[in-house]
Amino acid sequence: MRDAFHEELDAINNKMVELSHRVNKAIEQATHALLTADLALAEQVIAEDNQIDEIQHALDAQTIDLMARQQPVASDLRALVVSLRMSADLERMGDLAHHIAKSARMRFPATAVPPELLLTIQEMGAAAAKICKKTSTVISSRDTVLALELEKDDDELDHLHRKLFIALLDPAWPHGIETAIDMTLIGRYYERFGDHAVSISRRVYFMVTGEYAKKS
Amino acid sequence: MRDAFHEELDAINNKMVELSHRVNKAIEQATHALLTADLALAEQVIAEDNQIDEIQHALDAQTIDLMARQQPVASDLRALVVSLRMSADLERMGDLAHHIAKSARMRFPATAVPPELLLTIQEMGAAAAKICKKTSTVISSRDTVLALELEKDDDELDHLHRKLFIALLDPAWPHGIETAIDMTLIGRYYERFGDHAVSISRRVYFMVTGEYAKKS
Numbered sequence: 358m359r360d361a362f363h364e365e366l367d368a369i370n371n372k373m374v375e376l377s378h379r380v381n382k383a384i385e386q387a388t389h390a391l392l393t394a395d396l397a398l399a400e401q402v403i404a405e406d407n408q409i410d411e412i413q414h415a416l417d418a419q420t421i422d423l424m425a426r427q428q429p430v431a432s433d434l435r436a437l438v439v440s441l442r443m444s445a446d447l448e449r450m451g452d453l454a455h456h457i458a459k460s461a462r463m464r465f466p467a468t469a470v471p472p473e474l475l476l477t478i479q480e481m482g483a484a485a486a487k488i489c490k491k492t493s494t495v496i497s498s499r500d501t502v503l504a505l506e507l508e509k510d511d512d513e514l515d516h517l518h519r520k521l522f523i524a525l526l527d528p529a530w531p532h533g534i535e536t537a538i539d540m541t542l543i544g545r546y547y548e549r550f551g552d553h554a555v556s557i558s559r560r561v562y563f564m565v566t567g568e569y570a571k572k573s
Numbered sequence: 574m575r576d577a578f579h580e581e582l583d584a585i586n587n588k589m590v591e592l593s594h595r596v597n598k599a600i601e602q603a604t605h606a607l608l609t610a611d612l613a614l615a616e617q618v619i620a621e622d623n624q625i626d627e628i629q630h631a632l633d634a635q636t637i638d639l640m641a642r643q644q645p646v647a648s649d650l651r652a653l654v655v656s657l658r659m660s661a662d663l664e665r666m667g668d669l670a671h672h673i674a675k676s677a678r679m680r681f682p683a684t685a686v687p688p689e690l691l692l693t694i695q696e697m698g699a700a701a702a703k704i705c706k707k708t709s710t711v712i713s714s715r716d717t718v719l720a721l722e723l724e725k726d727d728d729e730l731d732h733l734h735r736k737l738f739i740a741l742l743d744p745a746w747p748h749g750i751e752t753a754i755d756m757t758l759i760g761r762y763y764e765r766f767g768d769h770a771v772s773i774s775r776r777v778y779f780m781v782t783g784e785y786a787k788k789s
Binding site: 405419424425430431434435438441442445522525526530534535537538540542545 | 599640641644646647650651654657658662690738741742750751753755757758761
């Protein structure tokens with residue numbers, strides 16, 4: 358049977374998984390809103406970002422409270438420190454989904470993404486969601502093999518990001534500067550979303566092994 | 574006389590101030606390298622980012638070690654948790670300076686910034702450095718009034734950021750998409766740099782008062 362400390366740690370971990378599910382829903386909905394100019398859905402993602410922030414605050418308060426009451430050392434302390442960092446990454450991923458939803462809202466009733474980039478952005482959104490789902494599994498399972506795998510998934514997102522830039526830099530690009538700026542920022546948001554997911558997986562690796570994963 | 578715990582906390586705080594000075598040097602040098610196409614200086618900023626990362630790792634290890642040995646509660650624990658978060662913000666600010674230096678290197682021997690935007694980028698660099706210097710003071714003095722003031726300084730940076738977009742969106746913009754993409758990303762790096770400085774000042778406010786500062 359788990360002792361009181363580890364039961365509370367499990368509860369924190371479960372909430373972290375729930376937070377990651379909300380972030381996943383946010384990035385999926387933000388991508389959908391962006392691709393289909395769905396204003397109501399964009400507004401929903403923007404509104405629900407507050408809930409993500411609130412869950413993070415509550416989670417951190419619970420983590421710090423557990424630190425104060427149980428005064429853990431060694432790997433138990435490490436788990437709580439890592440927990441604070443993972444929640445910060447997830448909160449930031451929520452912000453990035455929120456930024457994407459705001460881009461969708463800003464261009465409504467037009468679609469922010471020009472037709473020839475719809476597929477690339479759809480793929481970036483799908484890659485980001487895939488990474489986020491794996492991140493949830495890494496958080497819940499503490500699977501270090503899967504944690505390392507996530508860096509390769511992020512390479513896929515980086516590849517799509519480069520593809521986006523190639524399209525923007527095509528001399529035949531017909532959409533002008535404003536759309537290029539939008540797409541540059543949107544591409545950046547997806548890229549950073551992936552980076553934070555990789556951070557989380559590296560933190561889990563560190564928490565379990567006590568060592569930093571080598572940079573791929 | 575300070576007890577052993579508070580002496581160690583002071584030592585951590587002093588290192589945090591030193592880290593912020595390095596970040597300030599990085600953003601000043603990155604801006605200079607960007608504006609003058611100074612490749613050697615850009616390379617120096619890129620190389621020295623590793624040192625910033627190493628200082629952060631050492632600082633976090635010391636903070637976690639102090640948590641484990643002294644098992645602080647209440648405001649002492651809060652100070653250590655905030656310390657971990659501030660070092661993460663400073664490390665990220667170092668990354669952003671590093672990104673700006675890489676933009677300078679990528680366009681060498683050309684200047685990444687077109688002539689009509691040199692002044693705006695110079696002002697953004699100066700505003701970022703000013704905010705970073707104030708952040709150092711907030712960290713060392715724990716001055717909550719100065720901490721709140723930093724949000725207003727960041728508004729100045731946001732104003733310059735909007736000015737940058739207005740220039741990019743001028744129908745007479747003569748520099749094409751590639752330069753617009755560069756300037757969009759560089760503008761974003763300065764903006765995020767300021768955001769992290771504001772985060773740090775809000776964390777100091779929370780550490781001292783136990784309350785979250787109201788969003789301005």
